[in-house]
Amino acid sequence: MNQKLQNLCVDRPTWLGRPDCAHCDVLHDVLFDGLSDSELGTIFGGLYEPIDEFSFEEGVALYREGCEDNAVYTIRSGLVKLVRYLPDGRERIIRLGKTADSIGLERLHGRPYGHTAIAVQRVTACRIPVEVLKQLDAEHPSFYRKLMERWATGLFQADDYIMMLLSGTVKQRIAHLIEWLSEITDDGDGSTVVLLNGKNTAAMLDITVESVSRALADLKRRNILRHVAGDRYQFDASALREYASTD
Amino acid sequence: MNQKLQNLCVDRPTWLGRPDCAHCDVLHDVLFDGLSDSELGTIFGGLYEPIDEFSFEEGVALYREGCEDNAVYTIRSGLVKLVRYLPDGRERIIRLGKTADSIGLERLHGRPYGHTAIAVQRVTACRIPVEVLKQLDAEHPSFYRKLMERWATGLFQADDYIMMLLSGTVKQRIAHLIEWLSEITDDGDGSTVVLLNGKNTAAMLDITVESVSRALADLKRRNILRHVAGDRYQFDASALREYASTD
DNA sequence: CGAGAGGTTGACTTGCGTCAATGAACGTGG
DNA sequence: CCACGTTCATTGACGCAAGTCAACCTCTCG
Numbered sequence: 423m424n425q426k427l428q429n430l431c432v433d434r435p436t437w438l439g440r441p442d443c444a445h446c447d448v449l450h451d452v453l454f455d456g457l458s459d460s461e462l463g464t465i466f467g468g469l470y471e472p473i474d475e476f477s478f479e480e481g482v483a484l485y486r487e488g489c490e491d492n493a494v495y496t497i498r499s500g501l502v503k504l505v506r507y508l509p510d511g512r513e514r515i516i517r518l519g520k521t522a523d524s525i526g527l528e529r530l531h532g533r534p535y536g537h538t539a540i541a542v543q544r545v546t547a548c549r550i551p552v553e554v555l556k557q558l559d560a561e562h563p564s565f566y567r568k569l570m571e572r573w574a575t576g577l578f579q580a581d582d583y584i585m586m587l588l589s590g591t592v593k594q595r596i597a598h599l600i601e602w603l604s605e606i607t608d609d610g611d612g613s614t615v616v617l618l619n620g621k622n623t624a625a626m627l628d629i630t631v632e633s634v635s636r637a638l639a640d641l642k643r644r645n646i647l648r649h650v651a652g653d654r655y656q657f658d659a660s661a662l663r664e665y666a667s668t669d
Numbered sequence: 670m671n672q673k674l675q676n677l678c679v680d681r682p683t684w685l686g687r688p689d690c691a692h693c694d695v696l697h698d699v700l701f702d703g704l705s706d707s708e709l710g711t712i713f714g715g716l717y718e719p720i721d722e723f724s725f726e727e728g729v730a731l732y733r734e735g736c737e738d739n740a741v742y743t744i745r746s747g748l749v750k751l752v753r754y755l756p757d758g759r760e761r762i763i764r765l766g767k768t769a770d771s772i773g774l775e776r777l778h779g780r781p782y783g784h785t786a787i788a789v790q791r792v793t794a795c796r797i798p799v800e801v802l803k804q805l806d807a808e809h810p811s812f813y814r815k816l817m818e819r820w821a822t823g824l825f826q827a828d829d830y831i832m833m834l835l836s837g838t839v840k841q842r843i844a845h846l847i848e849w850l851s852e853i854t855d856d857g858d859g860s861t862v863v864l865l866n867g868k869n870t871a872a873m874l875d876i877t878v879e880s881v882s883r884a885l886a887d888l889k890r891r892n893i894l895r896h897v898a899g900d901r902y903q904f905d906a907s908a909l910r911e912y913a914s915t916d
Numbered sequence: 917c918g919a920g921a922g923g924t925t926g927a928c929t930t931g932c933g934t935c936a937a938t939g940a941a942c943g944t945g946g
Numbered sequence: 947c948c949a950c951g952t953t954c955a956t957t958g959a960c961g962c963a964a965g966t967c968a969a970c971c972t973c974t975c976g
Contacts, residue, residue, distance in 0.1 A: 506832055509914070514836055516828050528825065531818045536825045570817050571778045577824060578775065578783045581763050585753055588835075589761055592932070620955060630933060635956055667756070839964070867923060877965060882924055 435476035435484070438546065446548075471551040478541040480619075485526055486538045492552040494526040500545030501606070501618075503626065504537035515626055517580040520606045527573045530555060542622050587627055595627040596637040597666035600647070600657060613659050614650070641665070682723035682731070688795055690720055718798040725788040727866070732773055733785045739799040741773040747792030748853070748865075750873065751784035762873055764827040767853045774820045777802060789869050834874055842874040843884040844913035847894070847904060860906050861897070888912070 475498070478484055484495050487506060502519040516537055519525045528536050529552050559566040586598040604615040617623065620631040627634070641647035646661045722745070725731055731742050734753060749766040763784055766772045775783050776799050806813040833845040851862040864870065864885075867878040874881070888894035893908045 506828070508832070508836055512836075514832055516832070528821060531821060533822075533825070536828065567813070574775060574778060575780075578780070581753070581783065585755070585761055585763070589755055589759075631955080632934085632957085633932060636932090639956075878923075879925085879966085880964060883964090886924075 435478045435482060438475040438477050440472055440474060471553045473551070473554060474549045476547060476549060478545040478547065480541055480544055480622075482541050484539040484541065484545070484547060485535050487536065488534050490529070490534050492529060493549045494524055494529055494552065494555065495539070495547045495549055496524045497521055498546045498548060500547075501542040502539050502545055502547075503542050503622070504539050505625075506537055513625055514628070517577070518583050518626075519576070523576045524569070524573060525576075527569070530569075542618055542626070543616070591669065592627070592629050592633045593637050593640065593669050594666050595629065596623075596634065596641070597662050599623065599627060600655075600662060601659075601666070604657070604659075614654065614656050617653050617655055619653075682725045682729060685722040685724055685793065687719055688722040690795075693795075718800045718804075720798070720801060721796045723794060723796060725792040725794065727788055727791055727869075729788050731786040731788065731792070731794060732782050734783065735781050737776070737781050739776060740796045741771055741776055741799065741802065742786070742794045742796055743771045744768055745793045745795060747794075748789040749786050749792055749794075750789050750869070751786050752872075753784055760872055761875070764824070765830050765873075766823070770823045771816070771820060772823075774816070777816075789865055789873070790863070838916065839874070839876050839880045840884050840887065840916050841913050842876065843870075843881065843888070844909050846870065846874060847902075847909060848906075848913070851904070851906075861901065861903050864900050864902055866900075 478500075484502060485491055485493075497519050499521055502523075502525060503515050504517040504519060504525065505513045505515050507513050519539070525539055526535055528534070555566075555569065583602065586602065587595055589595075590598075600615055600617070603617065604612065607616050618626070620634050623634045624631045638647065641657075641662075642649070644661075644665070646658050646665055648656045650656050725747075731749060732738055732740075744766050746768055749770075749772060750762050751764040751766060751772065752760045752762050754760050766786070772786055773782055775781070802812075802816065830849065833849065834842055836842075837845075847862055847864070850864065851859065854863050865873070867881050870881045871878045885894065888904075888909075889896070891908075891912070893905050893912055895903045897903050
């Protein structure tokens with residue numbers, strides 16, 4: 423369905439408007455935690471390039487490897503996979519971005535995007551022009567540093583994901599994925615998850631859709647996982663951990 | 670042999686002395702390319718913490734995950750694997766560092782080392798105290814930025830390795846590893862490599878030593894690879910590429 | 917010379933990919 | 947409202963790549 427589009431930069435997200443950055447939780451908490459609201463207002467009032475917020479449907483690319491659009495993205499909700507394509511066309515997930523992560527920061531160094539970023543769930547994200555960051559950097563020297571630190575933090579967390587999700591048997595990977603997804607989509611209750619569709623699950627774990635299906639069937643058979651509705655599932659957390667460590 | 674040592678920080682490298690940083694190719698070319706020798710002399714003359722150069726034998730750790738030694742390392746020669754350990758004790762290579770790469774920069778953000786760094790070949794590396802970098806940063810604002818850019822570049826190249834080495838069949842991985850090793854150990858001639866020992870090769874490709882042995886035997890049988898001496902091998906570059914793309 | 921480490925090779929086993937058939941869910945058009 | 951096509955999930959049968967286990971070889975070093 424999208425194999426032929428993979429080398430283009432044409433996906434069209436839905437424009438959600440101009441966000442109120444001065445009161446954005448993500449920006450405020452992480453990048454400007456030392457600044458007052460009025461200072462933030464001054465900062466964002468003086469921008470000469472706008473920050474836009476978009477919604478990306480599942481499967482839609484935020485940006486593509488090799489492209490040179492002058493923007494980075496901060497994820498406000500949802501899950502993004504950063505992939506590269508093998509010579510044979512198969513995709514390989516290199517990194518994952520979740521809520522509050524910033525992606526595409528290689529553009530700050532003038533390098534083209536190093537991966538293709540694809541929404542795995544519906545994603546809302548702010549498109550921040552590189553010029554804005556440069557301007558903020560010039561006016562607030564600590565800004566660049568904090569952004570880099572945040573980036574680095576994301577990279578190191580990404581190592582965890584890769585480590586968990588790409589090691590061990592199919593069953594272990596599925597179990598780890600469920601645990602991980604339940605952490606980041608946390609709805610208060612710790613034993614409920616929103617699972618991805620088969621294709622995305624398979625791509626994330628570097629296995630086939632058939633294997634995904636079989637592994638999930640096995641979990642259901644053992645009463646560790648129970649379907650609730652739509653893509654919502656409920657699971658027995660301790661049994662799942664046990665399951666992951668043994669088989 | 671080292672399973673019991675993996676959680677300690679005790680490996681003892683060989684001290685090679687105090688390098689002449691003002692004339693170091695790596696530092697000069699990459700971090701201070703806008704500065705004159707005399708300026709560099711001034712910079713490094715005013716340091717209050719010394720930069721030491723060490724030699725690490727194969728298998729020795731430069732630093733270990735979770736430790737908080739206040740130093741980063743710049744690799745002057747050799748190959749370093751950055752690994753993490755799975756619950757079952759098996760190691761997983763997360764990233765690779767080669768000549769001129771800097772590793773352990775997470776210490777600049779106050780985070781503990783995110784990986785264990787182990788020499789895969791004999792490695793010479795400079796231990797740069799974090800304090801030195803902070804001092805240089807304060808005196809030369811562009812320094813931090815350049816260091817981060819270099820770090821980022823390394824990270825993105827690392828994605829390539831991961832992509833090439835951890836995808837496809839055992840034979841393809843071995844072929845890619847040989848090509849990659851021949852590039853970074855480049856001795857002028859483009860068709861000669863220094864291969865790693867079986868254990869390291871296996872760890873890098875996430876396969877078993879037996880598989881490594883069989884794959885190399887296959888390459889020799891096909892006259893694509895020829896043993897020269899010690900760990901030196903000669904190979905037919907075009908035949909190897911062909912081999913990697915078909916089987 | 918013997919012990920130990922690392923590499924090689926063979927026989928066996930298995931997890932998982934491949935291929936193919938069937939079923940369930942959904943939208944579209946008559 | 948039903949018929950049909952399309953897409954995605956499920957299940958079974960089969961084969962193979964690579965892991966496991968074990969024997970043996972080679973080299974080095976004390």
